Amino acid sequence: MKKCTETGKPSKGWKKVLLRILLTLLALFLVCAITVGISILVCRSSLTVHSYDVEIRGVTHPFTAVLLTDLHGKEFGEGNAELLELVRQQQPDVIFCAGDLIDGSASLADVERVSALLGELTGIAPVYVSYGNHEKAYLRNGGAELRPYVEKSGATLLDEACTAAEIAGNKICLGGTLGHLYLFGRTKEAYWSSPEVKLMQEMEASGLPTIVLAHMPDTIIFCQAYKDWNIDLFLSGHTHGGVIRLPFVGGLYAPMQGWFPEEDMGYFNYGRVQLVISSGMAGYKNIPRVFNRPEVCVLHISG
Ligand SMILES: [Fe+2]
Incomplete structure (x- = not known):
């Protein structure tokens, strides 16, 4: 009362x-x-490591790959010493850099710093680089040609291109694309003659295990594009892990996917095609990462 x-x-x-x-x-x-x-x-x-086991038909010698994405010009320690040490500890056989290592508004000094980082990484294992939307934005904004900076580091640039690489006794067809593997508003003619479709066809025809560095997971998940391709593994970033990760919920926002993205980070198996999305290492624009430590992504790949 x-x-x-x-x-x-x-x-x-x-x-x-x-x-x-x-x-x-x-x-x-x-x-x-x-x-x-x-x-x-x-x-x-503070960097962390997320590891995934991936099986790829035709891999006869298990190997370890490190996947780095979305650095956006950040540094972890002087000269990225902390990042390099963490990568070194994984004892990788190969290192994949799947885009957005620089920001679209990068300066030449930023480009040189990332080129130096790639040079250090090549001292650990062979490095393969593909562009993200931010490298493309940098180039569109009149930035310096990036290829020489990648090549002088000793890394291999896969810009809508592929190569047959020897990795720990395996021959693997490695490719890099920033394209879309579905119509994406184009005519069928434009789609079938696009660089990304020609690249996938070339990789499928190689008869080798195939790994594609595709910065944006949209490339293969939108319109269920994975149903159309006979590629073993796609490696992506771009989502920044949803930037802010809510406990028991997951990522809050990812570019292209929007709010509460389902494919924000981790391993995804679509049957024939597998996908690993790294949450990368930077925030998104001015939004900081929350409950989402920057990551070095490690893949233990076996047959
Ligand atoms: Fe991106």
Whole structure:
């Protein structure tokens, strides 16, 4: 039963309860704010490793690959020493860089810094690089030609191209594309004559195990494009793991996929085609990563 004063106003007892509720809500808000703040700081500089086991028909010698994406010109330690050390610890047989190593607004100094990073990586294992939408934006914005910077580092650029690579005793057909493997608003003629379709056809015809660096997972997941291709493994980034990862929910937002993306990071098996999406290493524009540590993605590939 309510305790009332003679004036009909709530008693001091109710005021106390109200005050306690408000203080509890304030404390919860502060705890959440502090937790998010700490997470932002951790996710700004602290790398982690996510590993996946992938089986590819025709691989006779198991090997380890490191997948790096979406660095956006960031540095982890002086000269990326922390990133390099973490990659070195994985003892990879091959390193794949699947796009957005630089930002679309990068300076020449940024490009040279990433070129130096690629040079260091080639000292660990052979490096294969494909472009992301940000490298393409950099080039569109009048940036310097990137190919010489990749090639002087000793890495191999796969720009709508493929190569038969020797990896730990396996011959693998490696390709790189930023195209879309479905109509994407084009006529059928334009689609079938596009560089990405010709590249996939060439890779399928190789008869070798096939791995494609495709920065955007949209390339193969939109319109269920994976049903149309006979490629073993696609490696992507671009999603930044949904940028902010909500506990028990997952990523909040990914470019192209929008809010609460389903394919934001991890391993996906579509039957014939497999896909691994790295959450990458940077935030998205000015939005920091939350509960989403930058990652070095490691693939243990066997037959
Ligand atoms: Fe991207």
